[in-house]
Amino acid sequence: SQQGEEDPQALSIQEGENATMNCSYKTSINNLQWYRQNSGRGLVHLILIRSNEREKHSGRLRVTLDTSKKSSSLLITASRAADTASYFCATPSGTYKYIFGTGTRLKVLA
């Protein structure tokens, strides 16, 4: 079963615009991660945010976490064509396992 669900499923924007994608989850968590996947290849870890953090930045990425609403958002500012990828949130399930959502497919048009 999927713990995290990303929204929207697909997003198409112009280069230079901001892209926002959301993740909702069902059970209490102590952290949440975002990953990027280019063209069906391996995933790249972008950022981890802990349950006691509300916001975290990494370069052009901004992640928020609202534990009361069981949701997180990933904002990519000033998007580039190279940001075209699928983005997944992942939440812990048990001690060692992470459950990934179905992803948001982002297309940045040059």
Place this chain on the structure above:
Amino acid sequence: DAGVTQSPTHLIKTRGQQVTLRCSPKSGHDTVSWYQQALGQGPQFIFQYYEEEERQRGNFPDRFSGHQFPNYSSELNVNALLLGDSALYLCASSWGGSTETQYFGPGTRLLVL
């Protein structure tokens, strides 16, 4: 510093056959997790190996088995292949048994005919 490597990159099998996929973790990593990713879906956790033991298993049948070697590399074996086993198989490594930051390999794309 080599990242996570997987072999082979692509594989075609027929139903009922058996397949072995291989993964070498990133240098310094000792924990390996395997995921199955069907087309258009997110990765699904198969199992994790740490200190040569399977620590946790996802919702996959016993046809899926694995092994971790003393050098921390790992194999994923799938017996009695079904058409539905066609997917991208991803290996991820991490350090010290933690999975908070995993490094993924490029994957092995398996097609079952």
